[in-house]
Amino acid sequence: MMTDSIIRDHIPDREPPIKNRGLFGWIRVNLFSTWYHSIITLLLFWAVSNILVFLFDWGILNAVWVGDSAKSCPNMEGACWAFITDRWKLIVYGLTPAESHWRINLFYALAGITALSFVISFGKYSSKIRTVFFIGFPVVSYFLLLGGILGLSNIEPDKWGGLVLTLVVACCGIFGSIPLGLILALGRYSKLPVIHYVCAGFIEFWRGVPLIVVIVTFVALLPIFIPDGAKIDVVVRTLIAFAVFNSAYMAEVFRGGLQSINAGQFEASKSIGLTYWQMMGYIVLPQAIRNSVPALVNTCISVFKETTLILLIGFSDLLGIVQISLEDPTWLGPPHIFASGYTFVAIVFFIFCYGVSRYSRRLENRSNLSNEG
């Protein structure tokens, strides 16, 4: 039997209950909602505050900031930043001659401005300004760092060192491997068996060998196999090794992005008559690359950190310079000097990697906007 019909009046929207609002509401709901939640909160607060107090005591209160040898840092309870301030020129400029330090300064300034141009918005000119910097920066840097044009004296690449070398290897490794990886991913995605298997084989090969082996092979063994190989500068060979090795990882990142694209996107593109390259260039890749950003940034960060491996073939990158300086008799001493040196390297790497990571979060948030609104 049917029940009688029930009709209800419209209910207007109301404010949420007061205990869920404001700062106290937030603290109660998020930090102390249950007794075990409260215990976890208090324990973690206690642990984090202890660590912060220790770092503050060690790194700032008890630290020595100025000095010229290991004797300046007798206090084991504090960091020895004197080691860094004493050697900062080596860390920043490597072994480049003093009269060309202005060129290195200009390189850093340009790098900073280029990075800024991607963070600041210039309204409708944003993409144009960014393109100018993105293309201009490597070109100008090439001449600034190598010289040989407009009366700039030549600097041999093996004189680069410290942060300059780290940045050059990282940038070439990242921006060389991305386009190569994209081509490999497209090849692996191809329906033509020859292209597919050549690309897949290339990717699997480079992913299967350790980076150290690749670098040593390129630097030490290549000249033996190919006589002309010796003519290519050793730094350039290292850069190529980095780019080729990492392109295999980049290719897999982009392949993931390509696989995330729905078959319907391909069909819709074909049905309005786009050619293969138009479909890839305007519809598929823009979405695939956007979907690849988190994994892409992850790979970029690991490439950046892997640059430290070049110290094994005798290059003095940021880590290499610090390590060499630590072995210098004037700074041989108690282990806290070592700790200070490595902490400094860690802080520099962390700043760069964290910056890149924040930037990628911004990109992700922006692309979510246009996808879901």
Added chain:
Amino acid sequence: MKDKENLDDGDTIIEFQGVNKWFGNFHVLKDIDLNVAKGERIVICGPSGSGKSTLIRCINRLEEHQEGRVTVDGIELTDDVKNIDAIRSEVGMVFQSFNLFPHLSVIDNLVIGQHLVRKLPKLEAQEIAINYLKRVQIDDQADKFPGQLSGGQQQRVAIARSLCMKPKIMLFDEVTSALDPEMVKEVLDVMIDLAKEGMTMLVVTHEMGFAREVADRVMFMDEGQIIEENKPDNFFDKPESDRAKLFLSQILHQ
């Protein structure tokens, strides 16, 4: 409405002759013979897996047939890429899952094909795009992204995207199946308008009201075959084949 007997060969725009297709070993299209006249509206229905979608996807070669001939507007579909491109520019298609480009705004979804394929300058393409968006009554959403629209709105944009390529033939592949019930009508209304303007349409759908109102012919497919062809009223009121009777009794009892 045109009578089939009065059509002469010059009016035929799509022709299937003995078309067969397999997915692996699965025989999905069996000896399909089909003539579609210019301006004709055909509704194709049948149980899922019967090959209806595959049939219309052979017309713009999203699927390849393996035997027989498919001729569209006088061009035979072969592996020749130029033929495929020529036919795709004359055949518009609307999909069940809309397939708008999510990274482009609504208006850019309409501009990109005109700009890249029809080589129109962007400004002109934008004007045309706005006109078609007005036609499907969604021009006020032109700068939004597809993800910000409802399903019905997205599907109307998808129809406008196909129309602004100025196709001679429109294919609709279950375009209302993924929509919430209250949005089906807004999409069907656009399609009815289009039919009244004389567009050649092949529509895969189970919307009987739509079929009765606009279709010249209903084709019922099952297991890769066209089992029955009939006038819509005849087909829905007194189907002749047993399989069509069974099918109709099932969709009516849903």
